[in-house]
Amino acid sequence: MLAGGVGGSKFTLGVRSALARRGAPEATVVVNTGDDLWLSGVRLQPDVDSIVYALAGASDTVRGWGRAGDTERVNQELQAWGAGWPWFTLGDLDLGTHLARTGWLREGLTPTQVIERMSQRWPLGARLLPMTDAEVDTRVVLEDGSDLHFQEWWTRHRAALAPARFENPGISSAAPAPGVVEAIADADVVLVAPSNPVVSIGPILAVPGIGPALQATSARVVGVSPIIGGRVVRGMADVCLAAIGVETSAAAVAAHYGSRGSRGLLDAWLVAEEDAALAPAVSALGIDAVVAPLWMTDAEASASIVDAALGAAGL
Template identity: 35%
Template structure:
């Protein structure tokens, strides 16, 4: 964060900063920013509206969440390369990140969600909720605060119209009928990535599952 901020203060845009960091770390895959515009996630709580870092880092996400907004998103445009990457992809994986705090801001950028919904790529998601709880972070309590079902189905509802397939943990097999009612095929497997072997296995299963989708 400090290095990124320093580069931005020098006048580089976020895409340029991302590329500098990628090459310095010898990351071989292309990494794209969602936008070069300023977009701020704002958290509305009973104590007032907070910047994301205040809510998440300073206050350790202890405040009840009443609403989440993405300030500046409606005026932003996708960063260079984002839309072509979506249009030319064979498979798109919505990783088990927080759909409200992490993936939500990306989908809020005009053109990105629409491009994903129209691409010919096979799109799958991996549930960040396992057994009624988020594996990491405050997603479960945020969903509860916002009146959403804290389950793979609750997350799938947020992605309705985007995903063709959804990977959930085997402990949540009971949610399969509700998820399929949204028009998604479901793979139930072990999604807990507690070792490199488990991470690799889940990645392979997810890609193989995606390739079976029409």
């Protein structure tokens, strides 16, 4: 699975549940690391942590990010020192994760090895891999030519500053993390989570070698639309899509990904019942359109979406 963000973490829970019911092997999740950043001397991996916490049953489902039951004493102290970002909260438990990660990185472990070590604490029921071990943080270039880190644009400014484009400096010389290409080649099916197509899935696809691996795999590639009824489910993905000239619709995102038969990504695309009228437009792209309920209201609903995706892959 290719995943990132809150949508990716919810979908990963559904994947784990659906596969467990079938007695199938664990999934391998290739996680976006374009959201990563250094802050107050520690390395943060927001998408990785969201998925780890969700699988561990430790995520704050009310806020939608961070650890359940977290406190913010250290964050308050950082702000008293004028350190960090006052609008970017680091919970105490969450900071413990970042400190552990940073220590391991400074000892010489790679991000892949760090995630493997993190996965030993909780029985996650899935194998997590970063998209790359290189640091390729996402920068948002504004219309005036200035740029800022994606997290500042997203969290501080709530995507209100008009973006001209998104960049991942250094990504052209990055390589897939160990195991990523092999996982794609050996997969029974590749699922594209209903994550932000531009800043969650986009960076994964931009890592040299991942696109060719997706083209070469014998597995069907099935994606789930993050757009329901012409609206984003969460966040500001519509702003990101507009910046790259893509309409906020299930059919437009399918066209953005493209048909694998035309050197794109998808073999099949799940669209919400609310967007059933768009299924013919998706089919016209050479992508099998499957209409299904797509609201991830709980783990069971997410698992049902995964079942529909697996069905689209003939599994």
